[in-house]
Amino acid sequence: MKFWLVRLASIAVAVGLCFFVTGWAKGVLTDYGYTLVVLSGLYVTLAVSLNLINGITGQFSIGHAGFYMVGAYTSAILTQRLYAQQSLGPEMWTVAMALAGAVTAAIAGFVVGLPSLRLRGDYLAIVTLGFGEIIRIIVQNQEALGGSYGIEAKMTPSVDSAPWVWMLAVLCIAVCRNLLKSAHGLPFLAVREDEVASAAMGVDVTKVKVTAFVVGSMFAGAAGGLFAPFISFITPDTFRMDQSFIILTMVVLGGTGSITGSVVAAVALFGIPEYLRLLKDPSTGQALTLSGATVAAVFLAVGLMVWGMRTVGANVHGSSSRRLLPNLGVLGGAGIVGWLLSLALSNVPQLAASRYDMNLLRMVIFAMALIVLMLLRPQGIFAHHEFSWAGVGRLFKRQPQGAPA
């Protein structure tokens, strides 16, 4: 009884929070900011669902944008053709679109999951990548689907997608978390750790792998189903290979297998480039531009920082708090060196004269951040850890002196 009460209460709180927070965000933020809230919710769903396939089940899939695309196109076509005649109302239509996207993507996931029974590791990776590309190229060449121009999926009257997007994200997180915590999840982890051994222990490897693919792609499809009506116009180019790579990066950067990590990395990796796009030059109010000297100095300083922190990591052992001070020192040192370098380099006429705007630089910074984070923390931000209230409590507790590390 208590179990179900807790469940019901947490569901109610989650749904309430989704509506409340997004409603508040709509009041506070600009249209653009609000779009970011919706899109980051979609990326959270995408990252967590890929994490189910990659991190939890250990199947190497790098074609997640393909499932996202299947869902998005399903809902775009349905919305375009049927939205005028439907009698569900915009809210229910949104839910129906998420379901429709989920169903078609789940079918696609089943089809792609089948080769995973025969293929392993990198071979599976390239097949999933190929699946994403094939889907995109086929759609690009179908006039009925709008070809490379794209397809319109406008909902009039429109609906406020944000709470639904975030509810999907919460649902996805809940499903993955409960799977991990329950007995149903153990076979998934077993397959990740050792396929042969788990098969020998009686795990139905086939079922586990296909289930992971179907559930993972289902959530990606549902995200696509919400994405198309929200953005109201989709093109095949939105779902390029790069998109799959970015989702994969979110999973790995957050920590493969850690749901918390996927959520944090999804928001961060989606947010950073968008934030950089918005940066303005304080003196002119124009889009921010940097001189070649600054760019070069920052690059060198970051390189120095990575080298320093890796040296600290290799030489200072023990608890992480012992590395904090040296690392801060390295950070400060790199900052000072970077500042001096930018002063020195601005005397080089070629570097000082060239200016780059943020729109050009943001992907460079993104790529740089990717490499630096991986070099400094290869196991991902959260490694295999999950967020828990007990963990937060531990953070604020003093470690007993002399305890074994």
Add this chain to the structure above:
Amino acid sequence: MQAVLPGLAAVDFWSLPQQVVNGVLLGAIYALIALGYTMVYGILRLINFAHGEVFMLGAYVALFVSWKLGYSPEAMMAGPMPSNILNLVLMLVASMVVCAVVGVVIEFFAYRPMRNQPRIASLITAIGVSLLLQYGGALFLPVSPPPAIREEVNPFPGAFKVWIRQPQEPLKSQFLLAEREFEASQQALREEQYKLRTGETDPTKLLAKQAEVDAALARFSPLDQQVQKASTRVILPHGLVIMLCTSLLLMLLLRWLVMKTKIGRAMRAVSHDFDSAALMGVNVKTVVVVTFLIGSALAGAGAMMYATFQNLTISTFFGVQPGLKAFVAAVLGGIGNVPGAVLGGLLMGVAEQLVSWVGLTAYRDAVAFVILIVVLLVRPGGLLGSSKVEKV
């Protein structure tokens, strides 16, 4: 069937040999890039996603060298300039050297620190390096207007022509004569243009030569149309033949290096079992560096030839599509397997041309993956590879 293959009814089966030849020429480049992928994979089990970007840098190096040699757009304003094979060799060597250095630098900074980490972590740094070179390259490399290596750099403008189906006798000799005259007049015009720089010529002379070319063309083109209808010829531009021969030479060189030298033996040992090879005294670090060196140099050679002889415009995304195709080719042949990469590359090139030939040009980028999926379902380890259970 008609709906699936819209162009099939209109397909001219006599053009098949030409398409196969074009496919082999394209496939040779894919094979050169695929060798880099497959060697790195064989040694480190790492998909080097930045390999396509090394290829892109190789094309830029060839472009810059050609500019330095006097084939920059500004310098060409003064008139065309004769080229020689030395220019090509210089461009090739420069591309190979710079790419080799870049490959080793990438290995040192992005992959070596990740050696003892899960493989997926180095995959992410590879993606990071690839994005960094694509977008970062646009900051300092010329991108707009997209530059291309001038066709004047190629000193061999002619082509080998092989009859598959010969025209009737009087027509054939008339046609060959007219063709020879036309080509000779073109050559004469070109040589006259070369004198522009020294001022030995004047516009009237040039116009006279141009008129000769026009006259020869007027005699040649009706004959050409007649011959086109009744016969088939495979045309092999000299530049592309050089490209193919150089690629084959480089592949044989690689074969010799891997099979007959000490470092090659070490590479095979490391590829067989990384840890045991290290225990047996193989200097694994050197082997990895040499692998990146060779793989990247091959990509550089491929890039220089691809950009020079196919006259393509270069951008920082120049390497994405060839890189992806080559990667697919490497997997198709059995990743980690050197002859497999060559076989996969050639298959990929031919398949791509044939798909365009039957009228499905729009799907030429998808066919690579379709073939790959079909082959992998039948042979999960690729055509020449072996399949074994591994953990991610």
